[in-house]
Amino acid sequence: MITVMNQAPLKLFDTYTREIREFKPLEGNQVRVYCCGPTVYNYAHIGNLRTYLFEDQLRRVLEYNGYDVEHVMNITDVGHLTSDADTGEDKMELGAKRMGKSAWEIADEYTEAFKADLAALNIKMPSIWCKATDHIPEQIQFIEELEAKGFTYATNDGIYFDSQKLDSYGHLARLDIEGLRAGARVEPGARRFVTDFALWKFSPEGETRQMEWESPWGVGFPWLAYRECSAMSAKYLGDYFDIHCGGEDHIPIHHTNEIAQTEAARGTRLANFWMHGYFLQLDSAKMSKSTGEFLRLASLSERHIDPMVYRYFCLTAHYRTQMSFSWESLEANATALNRLYKTAFEWGKPGEVIESVKQAVLSEVNEDLNFPKALAQIWDMVRSDADPADKKATLLELDAMFGLEDWGLAASRGVCTRRCDEPWSRRARPRAKTKDYEAADRLRDEVLALGFVIEDTREGPKVVPA
Numbered sequence: 529m530i531t532v533m534n535q536a537p538l539k540l541f542d543t544y545t546r547e548i549r550e551f552k553p554l555e556g557n558q559v560r561v562y563c564c565g566p567t568v569y570n571y572a573h574i575g576n577l578r579t580y581l582f583e584d585q586l587r588r589v590l591e592y593n594g595y596d597v598e599h600v601m602n603i604t605d606v607g608h609l610t611s612d613a614d615t616g617e618d619k620m621e622l623g624a625k626r627m628g629k630s631a632w633e634i635a636d637e638y639t640e641a642f643k644a645d646l647a648a649l650n651i652k653m654p655s656i657w658c659k660a661t662d663h664i665p666e667q668i669q670f671i672e673e674l675e676a677k678g679f680t681y682a683t684n685d686g687i688y689f690d691s692q693k694l695d696s697y698g699h700l701a702r703l704d705i706e707g708l709r710a711g712a713r714v715e716p717g718a719r720r721f722v723t724d725f726a727l728w729k730f731s732p733e734g735e736t737r738q739m740e741w742e743s744p745w746g747v748g749f750p751w752l753a754y755r756e757c758s759a760m761s762a763k764y765l766g767d768y769f770d771i772h773c774g775g776e777d778h779i780p781i782h783h784t785n786e787i788a789q790t791e792a793a794r795g796t797r798l799a800n801f802w803m804h805g806y807f808l809q810l811d812s813a814k815m816s817k818s819t820g821e822f823l824r825l826a827s828l829s830e831r832h833i834d835p836m837v838y839r840y841f842c843l844t845a846h847y848r849t850q851m852s853f854s855w856e857s858l859e860a861n862a863t864a865l866n867r868l869y870k871t872a873f874e875w876g877k878p879g880e881v882i883e884s885v886k887q888a889v890l891s892e893v894n895e896d897l898n899f900p901k902a903l904a905q906i907w908d909m910v911r912s913d914a915d916p917a918d919k920k921a922t923l924l925e926l927d928a929m930f931g932l933e934d935w936g937l938a939a940s941r942g943v944c945t946r947r948c949d950e951p952w953s954r955r956a957r958p959r960a961k962t963k964d965y966e967a968a969d970r971l972r973d974e975v976l977a978l979g980f981v982i983e984d985t986r987e988g989p990k991v992v993p994a
């Protein structure tokens with residue numbers, strides 16, 4: 529555990545109360561966090577990844593404040609619709625058809641691809657991953673509890689949650705229930721009210737789905753991620769835990785319904801803090817997995833943009849503001865980050881942490897994760913005339929929160945890693961080709977003065993400790 533002196537208290541915005549509140553764990557030093565994970569019928573787009581980066585920033589700040597974080601993330605691998613209105617096809621089965629594979633196979637493939645994206649962005653892996661299809665009995669039991677308490681009804685296509693039975697329904701999103709009621713139409717055989725939602729769907733008659741299970745209500749499948757999240761978060765974190773996260777689109781439906789189910793079944797609002805990351809906008813339109821065309825981390829790599837540049841780019845906007853994507857701003861951020869890596873490399877070995885900078889950065893991140901301002905503090909330090917060795921030590925220390933990684937590794941292990949090596953190797957490459965031996969020697973001397981040598985390897989020149 530890191531001991532931090534005189535630090536500003538950690539404050540976080542809670543969507544449920546619409547307030548920035550001081551954060552204290554519910555129990556001891558442990559913070560239990562649940563993050564809604566991906567629907568694995570396609571790759572994650574960079575918008576999705578912005579939300580996971582925000583959650584990683586949160587986790588790192590909690591850890592830096594000395595808390596132990598229990599971080600749970602689900603994988604939705606069944607029962608997610610192409611529309612939010614309980615209609616349309618199941619995204620998993622649709623994705624499988626598109627790829628000519630089984631729903632199980634594509635779920636595994638996209639889960640692995642998702643984990644690889646997180647790793648490339650230096651996002652800390654959750655302590656527990658939970659797959660919806662591994663928790664069918666828990667979900668059935670949850671629906672049985674809701675049924676026993678009178679919160680469900682059956683229609684011709686499934687078992688539904690009766691949202692009108694719960695007075696507090698819609699509080700998270702401040703839904704105007706009376707207004708909705710005034711405009712409501714009742715269709716025979718269908719759900720009774722517009723905010724009611726399916727918990728269990730019956731398999732269509734005469735059709736065998738790839739993913740279906742026996743249940744007290746007949747063969748079918750669990751429907752929509754909300755129910756899965758209530759059942760799984762309760763299993764791993766209890767009925768009331770510290771923080772629940774997701775993207776802003778989760779406020780009106782997904783998280784509203786998670787709260788409704790848990791309130792109805794267990795009597796709690798599920799989490800003490802509800803936190804939401806705002807969207808990345810591309811050409812002012814939302815990026816959507818279901819529309820097919822979208823930018824992935826791999827799309828950035830095709831343009832030789834390192835995933836870590838995307839991490840840095842996301843740090844430049846507050847998580848509670850929408851952010852516009854453009855190649856120009858990404859490229860400007862690549863230049864800034866490379867400058868930071870190169871400068872930090874040139875600072876050589878670390879000295880002492882500059883306490884005033886550390887406190888300044890901490891007070892920014894502890895004020896509802898204000899990373900853009902924290903980053904500005906870092907740049908102020910870079911430009912200051914403080915001792916370079918102390919600047920290096922301070923960067924290393926604070927990188928536990930920024931997660932830009934490589935200057936950290938470079939100094940702590942005394943090695944020059946890929947990223948700080950990059951600017952030097954790039955300079956070495958053309959010289960090797962043009963056989964400009966004099967320039968190459970000068971470069972070697974410069975690097976040697978910093979305690980490293982340039983080695984020629986099969987992949988090209990590499991900078992390694994002398």
Ligand code: AMP
Binds near residue numbers: 566777778816
């Ligand atoms: P999905 O896999 O579609 O359930 O989305 C995974 C996560 O990404 C959820 O937390 C969403 O709220 C979030 N998300 C979806 N689109 C965006 C976007 N354009 N920007 C930021 N987060 C997003």
Ligand code: ZN
Binds near residue numbers: 563754757786
């Ligand atoms: Zn969820």
